[in-house]
Amino acid sequence: MIRGLAAACALALWATPVAAQTVGIFANHADIGDTATPGSLTYDAGRYRMTASGANIWGEKDAFHYAWVQRSGDLHIAAGIAWEGKGKDPHRKAGLMMRQNRTPGSPYADVMVHGDGMTSLQYRAEQDGPTRQIVSAVLHPSRVRLEREGNFVTFSVAGADGKLVHAGGSYRIAFQAPVLVGLAVSAHDNAVTETATFSNVEMQVPSLAYVPDTGYAAKVESTLEVIEVSGVQSRRVVRHFPGKIEAPNWTRDGKALVYNADGRIWRIPVEGGEPVAIPTGRNIRNNNDHGISPDGNSLVISDQSEPDNLSRIYVLPLAGSERPRELVSDPKARSYWHGWSPDGKTLAYVRVGTDDDSYDIWAKDLAGGPARPLIVGPGVDDGPEYSPDGKYLYFNSTRSGAMAIWRANADGSDPVQLTRDPDRRDWFPHVSPDGKWIVFVSFGLDVALTDHPPNREDVALEIMPADGSAPPQVLTRLFGGQGTINVPSWSPDGKQVAFVSYRLVR
Incomplete structure (x- = not known):
């Protein structure tokens, strides 16, 4: 009975509408999961400024602030990400996300820039399942991009020159259309708030050439x-x-x-x-x-x-x-x-x-x-x-x-x-x-x-x-x-x- 009630509550949260709060290219923004302090999002001079509390984006459930728009099919979203202030926890997270729904345990994929500069592709393949990650070899990127191509998600990072190059690593995750695509911040400590800015945000459908033979001859x-x-x-x-x-x-x-x-x-x-x-x-x-x-x-x-x-x-x-x-x-x-x-x-x-x-x-x-x-x-x-x-x-x-x-x-x-x-x-x-x-x-x-x-x-x-x-x-x-x-x-x-x-x- 309790299990059924929990499932019903999760479905209710999934379906509960949120009053439209259009900011820039994003149709809405709201807190996801348990956040002690309401998050916020502003847009000015081409930059998004997001503030959030929340314990983490990890494990079986997340707590963060999210700005999103619905999209289907192949998609790349890119941005420059910068933190404001020194911050309390080196693992505070700001990044780009594709998310199946608004429940705390939703399947998702994201590229997160941590407070200490570590950058990783995170993913949860199943509803309420565990989170995994692929850690980039590049620290403190000047720009990142989250990429969905078919059933695979991967990511690119840029150094000081701002040129995006593939970071490597991919994961096979089958999202159902449509997905929620946007910006996310979590303080990694629900007792405080952290703020990050997202600059030059771009959302594009990639132009991918058809590869008729993916065998040994393929590049x-x-x-x-x-x-x-x-x-x-x-x-x-x-x-x-x-x-x-x-x-x-x-x-x-x-x-x-x-x-x-x-x-x-x-x-x-x-x-x-x-x-x-x-x-x-x-x-x-x-x-x-x-x-x-x-x-x-x-x-x-x-x-x-x-x-x-x-x-x-x-x-x-x-x-x-x-x-x-x-x-x-x-x-x-x-x-x-x-x-x-x-x-x-x-x-x-x-x-x-x-x-x-x-x-x-x-x-x-x-x-x-x-x-x-x-x-x-x-x-x-x-x-x-x-x-x-x-x-x-x-x-x-x-x-x-x-x-x-x-x-x-x-x-x-x-x-x-x-x-x-x-x-x-x-x-x-x-x-x-x-x-x-x-x-x-x-x-x-x-x-x-x-x-x-x-x-x-x-x-x-x-x-x-x-x-x-x-x-x-x-x-x-x-x-x-x-x-x-x-x-x-x-x-x-x-x-x-x-x-x-x-x-x-x-």
Whole structure:
């Protein structure tokens, strides 16, 4: 009965009309949620000045002042945002918002500039659900823009020059038309009020070129990100790239990420900065199947520089080498590395036969000797990765009729299916350093059973217990796929995972 009453009250608030208070381009403004002091909005000489109390825009419910106008479809809203005064709380928030309704727990997306300069894309995907965020690498932006394109929201930021550039990161959220679009301020302390000004506010429908083929030929921008696997599961932008990068590894000292782009292997500080190429000699057609040895000293690469274009596997020092050591060269197969045994002695890789297109899992000892099959048919077997104790091998396979995550003994025996959602295609399981969790990338049914293409909308990063004792939970949703998280990418402390999200250039 109480639950029903609460729902009725929420619906009533949703529908309750607010007397029109047109200010500038906005049809109305009002307080949302529990605000101790009524907010206000004025417009003069091209600037909006908003004052508000409210505890926060976060969690399952918000408290802030909002100015809005109804809009539908694709939309960009941009403004310069400046705070008045030093303020009481460094996390006071002023920003641009798209909101489904006027309830405190409404689905929404916004770009918030905090009092301390931190800027993030916040979003609540479900009514009364939790809030998540993607933190920009840029502090104290001179201007920000919130962007809705299809079912994705993303954002851009500008430095001192005022030029807006994509901040990176996006989230898939399905708003129902129309949405409320406008300006928002919360004091982050309901006992006080804070004031922010919004200058040169622009609201535009973007002109987006049609992209007939979003596959490998499509031009994309890339964002290297890290996500917390527990708590609020915040995403943080390490760096945004104007072109394509793929497959981050996390170095064992926790200080850097390693990824591939333009056929080379690159290293970048995990806090952001300038990437530096790792020398790989004549091997300059590296693909996204690379990784770091358990002791952190060596790098394994999968490279296609030979004239036959077959992927071969090489090992070299993490610092680089002009002469990487060839370890796997199969004249009848393409070989893609995926796993390194915790004792450092054995590599697990995917062997793709050139004569029969078979996808099987093989192993090769670094000390030498012949390669040997571990997991062979039926169907596609891919993405092998060892557990930290060396007892198990995790992989994805179609042997059940769906692309699912499996676990076998390290020698390939006794495979056990771990994921069972018939509506998902699950790929590339990565095991946490303590062996308790696996993270993997999951596609929808818009992809073929045996495919893991790039640039797909229905893509999620999911997490589940490594023993399969509980079903997967979604960490985040993104525009991505191939290249997002092909290889091991857990932080050494097991608290974060690195990945790549994408955006079509159009």
